[in-house]
Amino acid sequence: RKEVEQDPGPFNVPEGATVAFNCTYSNSASQSFFWYRQDCRKEPKLLMSVYSSGNEDGRFTAQLNRASQYISLLIRDSKLSDSATYLCVVNNYAGGTSYGKLTFGQGTILTVHP
Amino acid sequence: DAGVTQSPTHLIKTRGQQVTLRCSPKSGHDTVSWYQQALGQGPQFIFQYYEEEERQRGNFPDRFSGHQFPNYSSELNVNALLLGDSALYLCASSFQPADGNYGYTFGSGTRLTVV
Numbered sequence: 001r002k003e004v005e006q007d008p009g010p011f012n013v014p015e016g017a018t019v020a021f022n023c024t025y026s027n028s029a030s031q032s033f034f035w036y037r038q039d040c041r042k043e044p045k046l047l048m049s050v051y052s053s054g055n056e057d058g059r060f061t062a063q064l065n066r067a068s069q070y071i072s073l074l075i076r077d078s079k080l081s082d083s084a085t086y087l088c089v090v091n092n093y094a095g096g097t098s099y100g101k102l103t104f105g106q107g108t109i110l111t112v113h114p
Numbered sequence: 115d116a117g118v119t120q121s122p123t124h125l126i127k128t129r130g131q132q133v134t135l136r137c138s139p140k141s142g143h144d145t146v147s148w149y150q151q152a153l154g155q156g157p158q159f160i161f162q163y164y165e166e167e168e169r170q171r172g173n174f175p176d177r178f179s180g181h182q183f184p185n186y187s188s189e190l191n192v193n194a195l196l197l198g199d200s201a202l203y204l205c206a207s208s209f210q211p212a213d214g215n216y217g218y219t220f221g222s223g224t225r226l227t228v229v
Contacts, residue, residue: 004156043204043220044157087156099170101147102206102218104156 001026006088006105013112017078021108023071023088031100033064035073036087038107044087047073078112085109118207118221126227127195133226135190139207140219146188147218148180149204157204163188164210195228202226 006023013019025033033050048055050062050071061074071088088105119138127133139146145164149157159172163182177193186207192199205221 006156041202041225043222045220046218099162099164100210101159101162101170101172102149102157103159104149106154106156 002105003027003103004088004090004105006108008106008108010109010111013078013110015078015080015112015114017112018074018076019078019110020075021073021086021088021110023073023105025069025071025088025090025103027090027092027103028069030069030090030092032091033071034089034091034102035060035062035071036089036104038085038087040084044089044104047086075110078110080112080114083110083112118205118219120203120205120221120224122224123222124225124227126229129195129197129228131195132191132193133195135192135203135205135224135226137188137190137205137207137221139186139188139205143207143209143219144186145208145210146182146186147206147208148188148190149206150174150199151202151204151223152198153201160190192226197228200226200228 004025035047036044037047038044050064054063059076063072085107087107090103091100121136147162148160151157160174161171166182179191182188202223204223206218208218
């Protein structure tokens with residue numbers, strides 16, 4: 001089983017649509033969670049961190065359920081510029097002398113069309 | 115403030131050859147992690163360097179090796195290249211504060227093609 005699994009998509013939605021991405025992780029000791037965005041042939045860039053209380057950044061809402069080991073990203077009012085690959089990312093830092101590292105999901109491709 | 119710089123941007127090598135990729139971390143960062151991203155996949159962790167030592171490693175063969183220099187820059191070396199090594203190689207730098215809440219910055223990557 002992969003450490004981080006995402007709904008592979010692809011998602012093809014019209015402008016203005018609401019789209020949701022889901023992700024599960026297998027390591028219950030995972031400490032921090034993120035959504036990254038990656039444009040074609042570019043490096044991943046941090047979209048937002050994900051907190052247990054849920055957090056929102058404009059049209060983007062992220063949720064974390066530690067009990068279910070589930071992470072989600074909701075994009076409202078999709079724009080053409082939202083077209084990209086969305087990567088679910090987990091940082092397994094256990095504190096003390098351990099070291100964190102980012103573990104990525106496969107990514108979900110989103111295409112927003114006019 | 116310069117971000118993470120990787121060189122070269124593109125590279126074509128022949129099977130069996132060796133390659134060295136370079137990374138200069140963001141100013142103030144002391145840790146460098148390397149990732150391999152094959153087409154259609156998420157980045158896979160190769161290894162991480164801190165204080166000039168490899169401190170953790172992903173599931174990659176010994177053909178993949180690295181180095182970190184005193185100025186925190188890093189190299190990734192791949193020996194005996196295989197066609198399957200063709201990928202985007204990403205370098206991410208970070209700084210580890212006491213609470214372990216890393217802030218990672220990615221370079222734009224080196225696209226390696228093995229023919």
